Amino acid sequence: MYFNQPIQYEPPVYRPPSEWNSLLIQLTIGCSNNKCTYCDMYRSKTYRVRPLEEIKLELKKCFDQGLKPEKIFLCDGDALGAPMEILESVIDEINRYFPDLRRIGVYATAENILSKSNEELKKLASKKLNMAYLGLESGSDRILHLVVKGNTRQEMVDASLKIKSNGWSLSTIAMLGIGGEKFSQEHIDETASIISLTGPHFFSFLTTFAIPGTPYHRMVERGTIKPLSSKKLLIEMYEILKKASYELNPVLFRANHVSNSRPIGGRLPLEKQNILDTLESWIQNTPEGLYPRPPSQM
Numbered sequence: 001m002y003f004n005q006p007i008q009y010e011p012p013v014y015r016p017p018s019e020w021n022s023l024l025i026q027l028t029i030g031c032s033n034n035k036c037t038y039c040d041m042y043r044s045k046t047y048r049v050r051p052l053e054e055i056k057l058e059l060k061k062c063f064d065q066g067l068k069p070e071k072i073f074l075c076d077g078d079a080l081g082a083p084m085e086i087l088e089s090v091i092d093e094i095n096r097y098f099p100d101l102r103r104i105g106v107y108a109t110a111e112n113i114l115s116k117s118n119e120e121l122k123k124l125a126s127k128k129l130n131m132a133y134l135g136l137e138s139g140s141d142r143i144l145h146l147v148v149k150g151n152t153r154q155e156m157v158d159a160s161l162k163i164k165s166n167g168w169s170l171s172t173i174a175m176l177g178i179g180g181e182k183f184s185q186e187h188i189d190e191t192a193s194i195i196s197l198t199g200p201h202f203f204s205f206l207t208t209f210a211i212p213g214t215p216y217h218r219m220v221e222r223g224t225i226k227p228l229s230s231k232k233l234l235i236e237m238y239e240i241l242k243k244a245s246y247e248l249n250p251v252l253f254r255a256n257h258v259s260n261s262r263p264i265g266g267r268l269p270l271e272k273q274n275i276l277d278t279l280e281s282w283i284q285n286t287p288e289g290l291y292p293r294p295p296s297q298m
Contacts, residue, residue, distance in 0.1 A: 007058050014041055015073050016133050016171070017256050018202075019105055023062060023069035026050060027090055031077030033109065033150045036137075037215035038178065038208055042077050049082045056093050063097040072098070074106045080132065081112035084120050091127045105131035110151040110159035118166055125167035132163050133171045139194030140186045143179040146225075147216065153194065160198035171202035174240070176233045176260075178208045180225035188236055192243035199248025203268070205237055206257040209294040230261060231286040238279040241272065258295045 010029055015022065030045030062069075072094060074080075080087070094104065106129065113121075113132070124130070134156070138144055141153045151159075164170050172195065179187040195203060210220040210227060219225045228236065237255065246269040253275065254265040262282065266275050 007061065010045070012041065012044070013075055014077075015075065016105070016107075016173075017204075017254070017258075018171070019071065019073040022071040022073040022105065023067060024073050024075055025055065025058065025090075025094075026076060027055060027074045027079040027086070028076050028082055032081050032112070033078070035148045035150060037147045037219065038175070038211070040211045040214050043213075045076070047077075049086055052086055052089055055090055059090075059093050059097055068100070069098060070100075070102045072101060072104045074104060074129075077107055078109045078112055079106045080108040080116070084116070087124060087129070088127070091124065091129050095127060101128055103131050104129040105133065108132040108134055108159075108163070110134070110155040113159035113163050114155065118162070121163060121166035121168065130168045131171065132168050133173060134160060134163075134200075136160075136172050136191070136194065137175045138178050138187050139174075139190035139192070140179065140183065141190075143183055143187055143190075146183075147178060153190065157194060157197055160194075160200065164199070164201075169202070170198070170200040171204065172198065172200035173204050173206060175208045176205050176236050177228040180220075181228060181232070182226065184228060184232065184236060188239045188243065192240045195240070195244040195251075196247070199246065200251060201249065202252050202254070204253070204257065205240075205255040205260065207233060207259040207261070207292060209259065209292075211294070227291065229288065230290045230292050231283060231288060233261075233292065234279055234283045234286060238276060238283060241268070241279070242276055244268075246272075261292050 009026060013024060015024055028049050030047040031042040032047045034042050034047060136156055137149055139153055160170055174191050210217040220227060251268040253268050256263040264275060264278060
């Protein structure tokens with residue numbers, strides 16, 4: 001893992017589990033939306049695009065130290081929202097120093113996918129920036145509005161199909177329990193539906209926790225949202241995976257985020273029944289009234 005290399009990161013820094021061995025480069029600081037009620041990842045930061053010369057200097061430093069990364073991940077929350085000229089310049093510099101690089105990944109929002117033209121997305125993909133991690137959270141418009149996600153269901157669908165059609169791999173992330181007990185069934189139905197419609201290449205879950213200091217935590221304290229028990233969280237995962245269809249393309253499923261109680265994964269639809277059987281066993285052996293403890297670090 002390249003996180004501990006002597007680069008002047010502005011903490012905190014986050015990356016997807018699958019980017020554990022990637023070189024992390026902060027192209028942007030913070031998140032341009034930064035309003036999601038459940039998230040405290042970037043609340044200490046003001047969103048900005050870093051000066052190009054700073055990034056170039058860091059890439060040169062990595063090259064001079066002899067680093068030979070297979071993958072690079074561009075931080076922070078939605079680096080794809082940076083201006084096209086900045087993205088191109090950074091990617092060109094990355095490819096100049098690391099010509100054997102396999103791919104470049106980035107967190108993306110529906111908004112910044114839709115703001116890029118098809119030609120721009122194709123150009124980025126041709127230069128190895130071709131892995132997008134989309135925080136869907138839920139397929140329900142009502143839940144997306146409740147948590148101030150900043151995008152509608154239809155925008156999520158349009159963005160997902162657009163980025164796939166322009167040569168990118170799409171990794172979609174949904175959040176278990178985000179709608180609480182009141183909207184659990186709606187979350188299941190609408191999230192399964194959007195996965196069926198968009199066919200991400202990768203699909204993963206993380207678990208929603210009411211983090212102190214966030215608006216979501218205050219909503220839980222007021223009783224606006226009632227958190228799901230461990231059993232009901234597993235039921236949501238089971239039902240979403242069961243209801244979704246995987247006709248557009250095979251999907252590699254993973255639920256190995258630190259927030260999840262137990263890791264599970266496999267290829268869909270090939271290993272769907274095995275995954276469902278495992279989840280059913282976990283559900284049957286999980287006591288009622290048990291609630292997950294939040295991880296010390298998310």
